[in-house]
Amino acid sequence: MRVEEFLKRSVLADGAKTALICGSRRLSYDELDVLSDRLAAALAASGVRRNDRVLVFIDNSWEAAVSIFAVLKAGATFSPINASTKAEKLAYVVGDCEAAAVLTQAKLLPAAAEARALCGRPFVLFSTQRPGEAVPEGAFSFADALETKPAPVPHGGIDVDLAMLIYTSGSTGRPKGVMMTHRNVEAAATSITTYLRNTPDDIILNALPLAFDYGLYQLLMSIKLGATLVLEKSFAFPQATFELMRKEKVTGFPLVPTMAAMILQMRDLQPGFLPSLRYFSNTAAALPPPHIARLRELCPGVELYSMYGLTECKRCTYLPPEELDNRPDSVGIAIPNTEAFVVDDEGKPVPPSTVGELVIRGPHVMQGYWRNEEATARMLRPGLNPWEKVLYTGDLFRTDADGFLYFVGRKDDIIKTRGEKVAPKEVEAVLHAHPAIAEAVVTGVADPVLGHAIAAIVVATDPVLSERDVIRHCAKHLEDFMVPKLVRFVSELPKTDTGKVSRRLAAETIEPAE
Structure with a gap:
């Protein structure tokens, strides 16, 4: 089954039911279907064709949900892009997948326009705009597109076509586009909703970015089930x-x-x-x-x-x-x-x-x-x-x-110290067991004697907690070579755009051992 069929089937089951709640906007399945039909028609009219790649560069909003299903209805492949992405990285993704179009919002339009100039590649740009605000030259109005006659787009696609292209964070190099077919998506969504025992009666709160596949699948699975998704920006x-x-x-x-x-x-x-x-x-x-x-x-x-x-x-x-x-x-x-x-x-x-x-x-x-x-x-x-x-x-x-x-x-995360191999997760588990530690991440820092020294970056709930307290706690539960040699206290752990703690960024906050 193609992913846009999730929506069609839920419309047939109960089109009047609320599909999406986002701020003050509530969309029924019928409304989501009609709006995505209209945008799909506008995309097709602008030249988007079957198997083209279209970037959805929009934060968590009803417009993002409409855009995803519109791209699929146009027979194209959608690629969700985190709203915090800067122009240089956006330009790389546009060039890498040879995007035919970018759907964005008013506050992100400058980054999208800069990306187009940087990559030197023409693409169709659709943007939301504030009331009374004109869309800049070279862009199509998202609002106008939603007034397009809602005619189905005959694209002839099947379920082994690419449904989505999700770019990895690129923490170890250039972002890579993960290719998922409609069949891949259906298989994953069916499996997950089976063990979660989801039903159409579920109402799911999603505060995770739709550009993060965990957040994205909350939308896809809800629509597949005919459930209701409450979409929060964060x-x-x-x-x-x-x-x-x-x-x-x-x-x-x-x-x-x-x-x-x-x-x-x-x-x-x-x-x-x-x-x-x-x-x-x-x-x-x-x-x-x-x-x-x-x-x-x-x-x-x-x-x-x-x-x-x-x-x-x-x-x-x-x-x-x-x-x-x-x-x-x-x-x-x-x-x-x-x-x-x-x-x-x-x-x-x-x-x-x-x-x-x-x-x-x-x-x-x-x-x-x-x-x-x-x-x-x-x-x-x-x-x-x-x-x-x-x-x-x-x-x-x-x-x-x-x-x-x-x-x-992770294979790449293993720390070699004193000739021994240490999995950071084992040390983190001990740190999290301390009642005064809210969050912790462990990394290795270069050391002339040890090869690498174990370093712990800690968010404490008790201001009197000291480095010595942490090391003493770890020494009670870990082998000597696993005990951190350095402890740094921070108010917040560094995170990626998707909310994951970044071990790489955490490591950059630690000075090498003397």
């Missing part, structure tokens, strides 16, 4: 978000660890403060067990799904909530219709408790990186059958005797 004001959740009777709340840390620093929350909530989900990084315990205290009876995934396949594993007490630090088992296994350097499966690389096999695995055969070959390798490729994630995992998976660390 989680900057938690109390206001909680008031909205109570008002709209939200049942599902996707988190990342930084959001959980913000919640747990709020002292005035009482158990049951979100009475309609049925489940939390978490990905991007594991929630520390103490954070899990506190969330469960605040939300008794609410299921918590700990999950693991990466852009190249969307989601890999989940921990059934009933297993949370038995193995709170596990990321669980393979999601439905997926295989996940751990292999050694030669690609052979390893026994339980042995650390190796996680490999994913399933219909949601990417097609590769856009026009980057070298990077694709590193990640996609021959699979069980002659016709298939499996995904080598680059992440180190182990399994327990029951087959449950545990994240150890």
Whole structure:
């Protein structure tokens, strides 16, 4: 099934139902369908054709949701771009995928216009505008496009066409475009909504960027189900978000660890403060067990799904909530219709408790990186059958005797100190167990004697917590070579555009050891 069919089927099921709540704007399924039809027609009239790439450079808004489905209805491939992206990076993406059009908003139009000048490549530009404000020369009015006659665009596309091109953050080099077909997206969305036990009655709050695939899939899965999505621009004001959740009777709340840390620093929350909530989900990084315990205290009876995934396949594993007490630090088992296994350097499966690389096999695995055969070959390798490729994630995992998976660390993150290998996650788990530490990230810094010294960057909840206190705490629970040699206190950990803690940026805040 093509992704735009998600919307068509939900319209047929109940077109009058609210599909999207965004600020004061509420769109029914019928309205979302008509608006995206109109924009699709405008895109086609401007020259966008089947399989063209179209960037959606818009923050979380109803316009972004309309744009995504409009691009698909035009037979094209959408690429969501974070609203904080600067012109130089935007120009690179435009040039890399040879974008035919960019859909943006008034406040981002200067960056989009600068990107067009930088890349020297012509593309169609659609922009929102403020009331009474004219769209600059060379751009089409988004509002005018939504007045276009809502005629379907006959494009002839099928489900093995590319639905979306999601660019990685580029933290280790130039951003890479992850290619996902309609069939990939449907497989991932079906699997995730199955284990989350989603239904059309769910009302899901999404404060994650739509440019982040975790946030994007909240939209795609909601539309597929015929559920309702409450779309927030951010989680900057938690109390206001909680008031909205109570008002709209939200049942599902996707988190990342930084959001959980913000919640747990709020002292005035009482158990049951979100009475309609049925489940939390978490990905991007594991929630520390103490954070899990506190969330469960605040939300008794609410299921918590700990999950693991990466852009190249969307989601890999989940921990059934009933297993949370038995193995709170596990990321669980393979999601439905997926295989996940751990292999050694030669690609052979390893026994339980042995650390190796996680490999994913399933219909949601990417097609590769856009026009980057070298990077694709590193990640996609021959699979069980002659016709298939499996995904080598680059992440180190182990399994327990029951087959449950545990994240150890990124291959690239492993710190070599005193001739030993240290997984930062193991040290971070101990740091998070300290009652006066809200967040922590561990990295290695160059050291002339040790090779690399273990450094901890810490957000403390108690101002009297000292470097010595942290080191003493770690020494009680870790082997000597794993104990941090440096501790730096910060008010906030550096994060990527998608809200993930950035180990690379954290490392840049640490001075090399003397």
